[in-house]
Amino acid sequence: MIRLKLFAFLMLAATILATSGCHGTGGRRSIADEPTLSGLDAEDQAYLDAPAARPISTVDRHPLLYKPREYWENSGDNRIVKAAAATFIGVPAGLYGEVKQIFVGAPPTTTLQ
Numbered sequence: 001m002i003r004l005k006l007f008a009f010l011m012l013a014a015t016i017l018a019t020s021g022c023h024g025t026g027g028r029r030s031i032a033d034e035p036t037l038s039g040l041d042a043e044d045q046a047y048l049d050a051p052a053a054r055p056i057s058t059v060d061r062h063p064l065l066y067k068p069r070e071y072w073e074n075s076g077d078n079r080i081v082k083a084a085a086a087t088f089i090g091v092p093a094g095l096y097g098e099v100k101q102i103f104v105g106a107p108p109t110t111t112l113q
Contacts, residue, residue: 017084061106063097 059065068090075085101107 014084014088017080062094063101064091064094067091067094067097 059069068086071090071093072082072086075082
């Protein structure tokens with residue numbers, strides 16, 4: 001009985017933490033994050049380089065591996081929220097995507113940013 005109460009308390013605490021929406025103090029930006037100026041076009045307007053495309057690897061073909069990473073990257077700046085989202089949402093979503101991919105087949109390739 002005590003274990004059940006402890007488990008319920010921990011799950012409630014994890015749920016409140018994951019859904020509280022607390023984000024960090026803001027993004028850390030550096031000069032390296034800014035796009036580089038490429039030059040001038042025909043109308044003497046400056047244009048920027050396109051972001052470099054990431055190469056597609058084995059991780060990008062398996063939802064079990066890339067879903068937690070997506071939730072980690074898109075969950076704000078707070079590491080606790082990021083870890084909770086990747087663990088409690090990303091892993092089950094990855095398992096579901098992997099099973100779906102086994103039965104339905106791989107989705108068409110998408111361009112990664």
